[in-house]
Amino acid sequence: MEKNTRPVIEVRNLDLSYDDYAVMRDLNFSVNKGDIFVVMGPSGCGKSTLLKVLIGLKEPLKGEVLYNGVDFWKQDESAQQEMMRRFGVLYQGGALWSSFTLGENVALPLQLYSKLSSVQIREMVELKLALVGLTGYTDFYPAQISGGMRKRAGLARAIALDPEIIFFDEPSSGLDPLSARMLDDLIIRLRDILGATIVIVTHELASIFAVGDNAVLLDTESKTMIAEGSPKGLLADSKDPRVIQFLTRGEKQGVAR
Amino acid sequence: MPLNKLSFEHPSSNTLRLKLSGEWQIYAGLPAVEEVISELSSHKDITQLTFDLSEIGAWDSALISFLLHLMRECGHRKIQVIREGLPEGINNLLTLALKEHERTIPSKIKPASFLERAADKFLQLKAGILALVNFLGEIACAFGRFFTGKAYFRRQDFFGIVQRCGADALGLVSLISLLVGIILAFIGAMQLQLFGAQIYIADIVGIGMVRVMGAVMTGIIMSGRTGASFAAELGLMQVNEEIDAYKTLGISPVEFLVMPRVLALMIMLPLLTLYADFMGIVGGFFISTSVLGLNPVEYWHHTQSAVRLSNLWVGLVHGFVFGIIIGVSGCLRGIKCGRSAEALGEATTSAVVTSITSIVVATAVITFICQVLGV
Numbered sequence: 139m140e141k142n143t144r145p146v147i148e149v150r151n152l153d154l155s156y157d158d159y160a161v162m163r164d165l166n167f168s169v170n171k172g173d174i175f176v177v178m179g180p181s182g183c184g185k186s187t188l189l190k191v192l193i194g195l196k197e198p199l200k201g202e203v204l205y206n207g208v209d210f211w212k213q214d215e216s217a218q219q220e221m222m223r224r225f226g227v228l229y230q231g232g233a234l235w236s237s238f239t240l241g242e243n244v245a246l247p248l249q250l251y252s253k254l255s256s257v258q259i260r261e262m263v264e265l266k267l268a269l270v271g272l273t274g275y276t277d278f279y280p281a282q283i284s285g286g287m288r289k290r291a292g293l294a295r296a297i298a299l300d301p302e303i304i305f306f307d308e309p310s311s312g313l314d315p316l317s318a319r320m321l322d323d324l325i326i327r328l329r330d331i332l333g334a335t336i337v338i339v340t341h342e343l344a345s346i347f348a349v350g351d352n353a354v355l356l357d358t359e360s361k362t363m364i365a366e367g368s369p370k371g372l373l374a375d376s377k378d379p380r381v382i383q384f385l386t387r388g389e390k391q392g393v394a395r
Numbered sequence: 396m397p398l399n400k401l402s403f404e405h406p407s408s409n410t411l412r413l414k415l416s417g418e419w420q421i422y423a424g425l426p427a428v429e430e431v432i433s434e435l436s437s438h439k440d441i442t443q444l445t446f447d448l449s450e451i452g453a454w455d456s457a458l459i460s461f462l463l464h465l466m467r468e469c470g471h472r473k474i475q476v477i478r479e480g481l482p483e484g485i486n487n488l489l490t491l492a493l494k495e496h497e498r499t500i501p502s503k504i505k506p507a508s509f510l511e512r513a514a515d516k517f518l519q520l521k522a523g524i525l526a527l528v529n530f531l532g533e534i535a536c537a538f539g540r541f542f543t544g545k546a547y548f549r550r551q552d553f554f555g556i557v558q559r560c561g562a563d564a565l566g567l568v569s570l571i572s573l574l575v576g577i578i579l580a581f582i583g584a585m586q587l588q589l590f591g592a593q594i595y596i597a598d599i600v601g602i603g604m605v606r607v608m609g610a611v612m613t614g615i616i617m618s619g620r621t622g623a624s625f626a627a628e629l630g631l632m633q634v635n636e637e638i639d640a641y642k643t644l645g646i647s648p649v650e651f652l653v654m655p656r657v658l659a660l661m662i663m664l665p666l667l668t669l670y671a672d673f674m675g676i677v678g679g680f681f682i683s684t685s686v687l688g689l690n691p692v693e694y695w696h697h698t699q700s701a702v703r704l705s706n707l708w709v710g711l712v713h714g715f716v717f718g719i720i721i722g723v724s725g726c727l728r729g730i731k732c733g734r735s736a737e738a739l740g741e742a743t744t745s746a747v748v749t750s751i752t753s754i755v756v757a758t759a760v761i762t763f764i765c766q767v768l769g770v
């Protein structure tokens with residue numbers, strides 16, 4: 139029971155920087171199990187940087203990132219590797235390996251880490267591709283499919299090992315509204331069927347309101363987070379003009395101006 | 396070990412009940428579907444399959460893929476699968492996956508037969524030759540526009556390329572041609588010593604370097620250095636759709652990217668050849684006078700009288716032709732590069748292979764022509 143109430147991810151006093159260039163300061167938030175958590179903010183505010191820290195590709199300047207109570211950046215490398223294996227990441231462009239077919243892309247994590255036989259891996263690949271709506275595209279190369287399909291294939295690879303947490307970097311960028319919508323639906327469906335926790339980095343308002351259970355809003359000027367809560371709740375209740383401006387595309391100016 | 400995760404019960408003669416227990420997870424491994432199949436084939440009268448998951452431990456999508464595989468196999472054997480014993484979560488996932496499987500499937504790429512592959516290779520060869528001729532035509536047109544002053548490319552790019560494939564290559568060219576001069580001198584000395592005619596080493600080194608060796612060595616160095624880098628550069632532009640972006644703007648990639656590169660090599664290779672000739676002669680001179688004990692003044696005079704202007708021209712023609720070969724093959728492979736990381740590697744490799752092969756063939760052809768013309 140204790141495990142269910144404890145947040146899956148806890149971020150405490152996190153500072154992000156590139157060498158001596160500070161990107162974000164003093165981030166504090168937590169992500170509950172089974173939530174779709176959105177990191178919002180304008181372009182260039184440091185969302186991707188935060189994501190890199192969360193998935194273990196970049197060390198923070200200071201602060202803690204706890205997964206189920208374990209501080210990721212205090213672990214040694216092999217323990218970090220072990221923890222990273224429980225993450226699935228969908229990179230901005232899909233990041234499929236171009237010289238592999240879609241099937242091979244999804245199969246590689248399974249070949250590396252699972253105990254399945256090659257027949258079973260083939261079955262798993264078919265299942266994962268089916269879950270993202272790419273049945274029958276197993277033998278296609280990434281260059282032979284469209285951008286939206288590449289993202290979905292990237293997602294199939296991200297969920298290959300049934301990750302506990304799935305991270306998305308700008309999932310709807312570069313997609314037409316309909317494909318973006320389909321991807322949003324897919325994200326919700328995957329959360330429901332896989333029971334995964336999902337962290338999405340985006341500035342797309344439509345997605346934010348469609349999928350987000352909880353969110354933080356990062357701000358470029360003050361270099362920190364300025365709001366936390368469910369996107370709809372923030373829109374209804376926030377008094378901060380910067381929050382309202384972001385959530386209404388600047389169409390409604392803040393009340394307390 | 397995985398055997399005990401799966402056990403069989405026969406509640407009636409036509410029913411098989413699968414009892415699943417323990418962990419059914421990706422990291423834990425799974426029993427093979429074949430175990431169920433062999434149980435089914437040893438009891439021919441079974442027509443339906445039921446499940447008992449009351450003792451199952453943790454499971455993930457590995458279980459789903461096992462069940463899907465099993466259901467497909469049962470379908471082939473006309474055995475009915477009763478899904479009522481399955482928990483709701485599993486049933487929903489199965490339904491979803493089955494629905495997706497029913498969707499229209501894109502046409503699969505069939506593995507080709509031997510004959511098809513042979514025909515494919517032939518067609519590829521034909522297409523390759525056509526593409527080469529086409530490309531050469533485009534380059535010729537681009538040069539046509541260049542000489543009439545109508546070609547569009549950036550001057551600073553051109554000088555950057557000249558710098559990269561000229562000045563930056565000097566160190567390597569010096570080293571290699573110095574050594575080739577030394578090698579020629581030693582090999583000459585071995586034979587000429589027998590006749591006491593060592594002084595003719597000067598002729599061998601001078602004529603050998605100036606007529607072919609300087610140009611060939613420079614050509615080979617530049618294939619590896621510049622040809623490969625052109626292919627990688629243009630190949631990456633192709634992968635990133637930069638080439639398409641030029642085309643959209645109405646800029647001819649051949650004029651804008653290829654022509655300056657070929658032009659730079661056409662100018663720089665003869666110059667580098669001259670330099671290599673000189674370094675080779677210096678290498679031969681150094682060894683002959685210091686190690687083989689020849690008189691420096693005499694050596695110098697011999698070199699001067701042996702190397703005639705016609706030799707120099709032949710060497711320069713080699714260099715000029717090699718410049719075109721390296722530039723064209725590097726750029727061609729780059730521009731025709733496929734859109735993957737692997738294709739990029741292939742493009743660079745084949746740029747180097749094509750240019751070195753063509754250089755050797757071209758040398759043979761030029762030598763033959765010179766023989767016929769008596770140069």
Ligand SMILES: Nc1ncnc2c1ncn2[C@@H]1O[C@H](COP(=O)(O)OP(=O)(O)O)[C@@H](O)[C@H]1O
Nearest residue numbers: 156159161179180181182183184185186187188
């Ligand atoms: N590799 C890097 N080195 C230095 N600064 C960087 C690097 N990557 C991003 N930045 C800077 O960090 C800030 C945040 O970038 P990023 O996290 O990519 O923003 P977002 O994803 O929100 O658009 C920007 O100001 C950007 O210029």
Ligand SMILES: [Mg+2]
Nearest residue numbers: 185186187308
């Ligand atoms: Mg970003």
